[in-house]
Amino acid sequence: MVKDVFTNVVANLVTALIFGVSAYIILYIRMSGITQTIRRVIHPKQRVFALHDLKINGINRLEVSKFLSPLSEHERDILVKFHAARNGSNPHNGSSIRLDGISPVSNDKKEYTAHISKVGFFDFIATNLTAYPANAPIRSFRSQMATLMRSFRTFGLIQQVVNEVHKYGEPKKVEDVLENRSLANIISVSVLIVDATGRIGIVERTNKVAVSSGNFGATCAGTVGDVDFDADNPFESCGLREIKEELNLDLERLHFDGIVVPKQKMQPIFLYHASIDQTWEELFPIMEQARDISFETQAFYAVPVEDIIKFASHTRMTDTAAYQVWQYAVKNGQDNNWYKTLLLPFDVKRYLIPWNSQKDGTK
Incomplete structure (x- = not known):
């Protein structure tokens, strides 16, 4: 009888252990960021x-x-x-x-x-x-x-x-x-900026921001706010304002590329792009003075359009940004084979542009 009780206790402990390990594996998969990494396998059009x-x-x-x-x-x-x-x-x-x-x-x-x-x-x-x-x-x-x-x-x-x-x-x-009235559906804008050499600015967001923290995103992104409400075009107004706040750049116009809703967040996002007549290296002394750059941006990359799809497929990029850069590259005659790029090695860091203060070792 003692043996039977012991056997039952051991069986219950093993069952509890299996249940606990299984629950933790599920929890880890959900919280570790693995699912976000796996999303890179999904084509941006499907996201x-x-x-x-x-x-x-x-x-x-x-x-x-x-x-x-x-x-x-x-x-x-x-x-x-x-x-x-x-x-x-x-x-x-x-x-x-x-x-x-x-x-x-x-x-x-x-x-x-x-x-x-x-x-x-x-x-x-x-x-x-x-x-x-x-x-x-x-x-x-x-x-x-x-x-x-x-x-x-x-x-x-x-x-x-x-x-x-x-x-x-x-x-x-x-x-x-x-049409879903139970979703707040606040509007955001996402802007791709291309420099004089045809390189797209890509930012790695800090962990301080409330949304998409730690992800790679378009050159500039932000939420349409109260200050934009009465503007002739609230969405372009937001984009120009965010570019000034995050990058300290003064642009006059943006080119509208459409509206996307990522299937994560289900947030309406207005897509824009713009071109500038200087290089990112020339603009960096100005950009480093931006009001929000240290809070918003952890790292900045300048990626040629011919490599932007490879870059997007090898980084933890937001669904919106991945779709936006893919669409921009295809419109500019680049190969749109997303899945092929996943299989090829790619050095993301070669496109990193250090801040001047980082070069001096003071940041």
Whole structure:
């Protein structure tokens, strides 16, 4: 009888051990950033919904947003604290601009009016980033366990958001996402800037930023805010403002390339590109004086257009940026075989441009 009890105890311990190891493996895969690395195998076209060949010719500013929060303000703040603790960030609840929809104003559906309204940045964290997370990796065991405990405490709220968001069905195009009133859908812009030698500026974001921390992105990106709301073109206004704040560069115009919604975050993002008549090396003394560069940018790369697809496939690039550089390269006559580039070795660091202060050893 004692032998049977011992056997049962051992069996239960082995079962618990197997269960615990299996749970940790699942947790590690989810939190370690492996899934983000695996996403590089997926072609950029499959990671986003996209709209091209359109012009935004009118802006309809709504006094009351169409957004219907699935949470109370208190519940929203709980999820924001969970997100901040998980990512080690300190987000600020500024006024952001929601894309409530777009409607054609011409029979050929080339010209559109954009309908926009004001919502809070915390609304975006508690809805888009909760229902469609694209989290920064957590590699230490202690931090993973802390995140797991926080997940247990906020599970009910997370499920509440997911259930409300999914009532609108599975999105299959940009318009489906914009019609989902349970998503805050704040607008961001992503700008590719090409220098005089044809090299595209690519930034590696710091871990301080609240969204896409630690990832590689376009030359400049930012969220359309309250300051842009009344501009003739709020989206281009945001792009030009962010370029000044992050890179200390004064540009006059940007070329609009369309709207994408990455399937992680489900956030509407306006794509732009611009060309400058100087090299990145010539501009760096100016860029280093930018207000937000030390907070936003960890490293800066200048990549020739003929190598940009290879660069994107070998870095942890956001879905939006990967799609944007792929689309730009293809439009400029480059080979669009994404999968082939994954199999070839590639030295990313050869395109790194050190800050002048780094060269001097003072940064």
